[in-house]
Amino acid sequence: MSAFVIRSASGAEDREFIRTLDDRLIDVIVAPAHSRAEVAAFQARFTATAFAASEEAGATFVACNADGRRLGYVNVRPGVDDIADAPCAYIALLAVVEEQERTGVARALVQHAESWAMQKGYERIALDVFASNAGARAFYESAGYGAETLRLVRQI
Structure with missing residues (x-):
């Protein structure tokens, strides 16, 4: 595993990096009641919320190697625990570049x-x-x- 640091996301370069990982997220989504175009539009909208949430009460963190190359990111924000009817934290987005899978970057971002x-x-x-x-x-x-929980969806 290569050494890396985790820092707060900021600026246009971090935004662009985060956006570039959308295709990785889209590729693992099988949503039988939705077209690929709908899934891609959903992902683009949802990714755009990463910085909006960060500017309010959430945070987006980026993992970078020693040379500053971005390896992955996580967005965490306030959520609601419906069972306890209480606030909870919510990991909204997590993605790493393909070559960083199974290297510990994602686990460090979650931690x-x-x-x-x-x-x-x-x-x-x-x-x-x-x-x-x-x-x-x-x-x-x-x-x-x-x-x-498990959410089931059917197109009608």
């Missing part, structure tokens, strides 16, 4: 998001993952996350 959440006083952290994204599901489960 950074969890630390941010604890500093903010949250007792829980939640996230959503597409059912078709088996790799991400296995990664999150290995990090201690467990499924509580």
Whole structure:
């Protein structure tokens, strides 16, 4: 594993880097009730919220190697635990460049998001993952996350 640092995202170059990872996220989404164009439009809209949330109460963090090359990012923001009817932290987005998969970058980004959440006083952290994204599901489960709900969709 190469050495890297995690820092707060800022500026146009970080925004562009984050946007460039949309295709990686889109490629693992199988949404039978939606077209690929709808999935791509959703992802673009959702990614755009990463900085809007950061400017309010959330945060976006970028992992960079020693040369400053961006390796991945995580966006965490306030959410709601519907079961406890209480605030929780919410990992909205997480992506790493393909060659950084299974190197510890994603795990470090999640741990950074969890630390941010604890500093903010949250007792829980939640996230959503597409059912078709088996790799991400296995990664999150290995990090201690467990499924509580399953949303089913049908086009009518």
